[in-house]
Amino acid sequence: xxSHLIALDDLHxxxxxLALALDAKNSCMCGHSERVAELALLLAAELGFSPEEQxxxxxxxxxxxxxxxxxxxxxxxxxxxxxxEEFDLIxxxxxxxxxxxxxxxxxxxxxxxVRYHHERYDGKGYPDGLQGEEIPIEARIVAVADSFDAMTxxxxxxxxxxxxxxxxxxxxxxxxxxxxxxxxxxxxxxAENKLHSMCYERNTKIAxxx
Numbered sequence: 549x550x551s552h553l554i555a556l557d558d559l560h561x562x563x564x565x566l567a568l569a570l571d572a573k574n575s576c577m578c579g580h581s582e583r584v585a586e587l588a589l590l591l592a593a594e595l596g597f598s599p600e601e602q603x604x605x606x607x608x609x610x611x612x613x614x615x616x617x618x619x620x621x622x623x624x625x626x627x628x629x630x631x632x633e634e635f636d637l638i639x640x641x642x643x644x645x646x647x648x649x650x651x652x653x654x655x656x657x658x659x660x661x662v663r664y665h666h667e668r669y670d671g672k673g674y675p676d677g678l679q680g681e682e683i684p685i686e687a688r689i690v691a692v693a694d695s696f697d698a699m700t701x702x703x704x705x706x707x708x709x710x711x712x713x714x715x716x717x718x719x720x721x722x723x724x725x726x727x728x729x730x731x732x733x734x735x736x737x738x739a740e741n742k743l744h745s746m747c748y749e750r751n752t753k754i755a756x757x758x
Contacts, residue, residue, distance in 0.1 A: 559654055560607060567610040570617060580697055585609040587693035590742055594733040595689070608661030609690045615645025615662065642666055643675050658686075665690045670724045680727075688727040692718065692734055695726070711743065 567581035588609035592602040616624060619641055623634045630638065646663035649655045664678060664687035671679030683691075699714040709717070715738055722731040737743055 560603075563607050563610045566614065570614055580701065581610050581613060583697045584612060584690065584693045587696060587743075588690050590737055591689045591693060591730060591733050592686075594736055595729070601686075604658055605661065605686050605689055607655075608658035608686055609693060611645065611649060611655070611658065612662055612665045612690050612694060613641060613645065614648055615641035615643065617648070618644040639666070639674050660684045661686045661690055663687075665694055667691070668725045669727050673725075683727075685727070685730075688730050692726050692730045696734065711738070 564582070567585070570581060585606050589602055589606045592605045597605065616638075619637055623630065623637060626634065642663050642665060646659050649662050650659045661684065663675065664683050667673035667676065667678045667683045667687060668691075669680055669683070669688070671677055696714055696718060699709050699717060700711065701708050715735065718726060718731055718734060722728050
């Protein structure tokens with residue numbers, strides 16, 4: 549296992565380059581993968597994961613949306629509400645991502661992060677409807693980081709919310725959409741002012757006050 553994680557570490561720069569290429573497909577996703585990866589890393593550290601497992605989560609978070617490579621740009625960049633058919637296509641990206649990552653030997657240990665980051669703690673997520681601890685903890689961490697960044701970033705169809713509003717929404721979804729343990733870790737990071745250290749406040753598309 550150790551040599552496998554070393555291989556992941558060696559490929560980190562490649563992973564970051566892939567994430568940047570993916571973000572470039574969507575005008576609203578600039579920096580998204582990097583921010584999600586950084587927050588997932590902070591959450592993993594807060595939850596006491598080993599350095600090796602933190603690296604795995606960090607890399608998995610960088611690649612969580614890699615399956616969107618298979619989604620047409622016209623859908624990813626659409627202004628306004630998606631149709632049901634378009635949303636159904638978007639929902640395929642975790643499976644597409646799993647199929648991409650799973651083909652690479654060094655990335656197989658993170659394939660579950662990619663596949664399951666849209667599962668919900670109450671079992672109402674996708675693609676497989678896993679529930680609670682059936683969902684790998686690494687994916688539960690990335691789910692919180694992904695949603696937090698999505699809420700605090702301007703999208704074509706809505707404004708960015710403030711840090712305070714985003715935290716309130718995540719707390720509201722505690723034990724339904726999100727793992728309570730991961731939510732509590734996020735709140736602890738907020739209490740320690742560690743979220744601001746991730747440069748959210750220096751991104752002009754991010755609102756952190758209010």
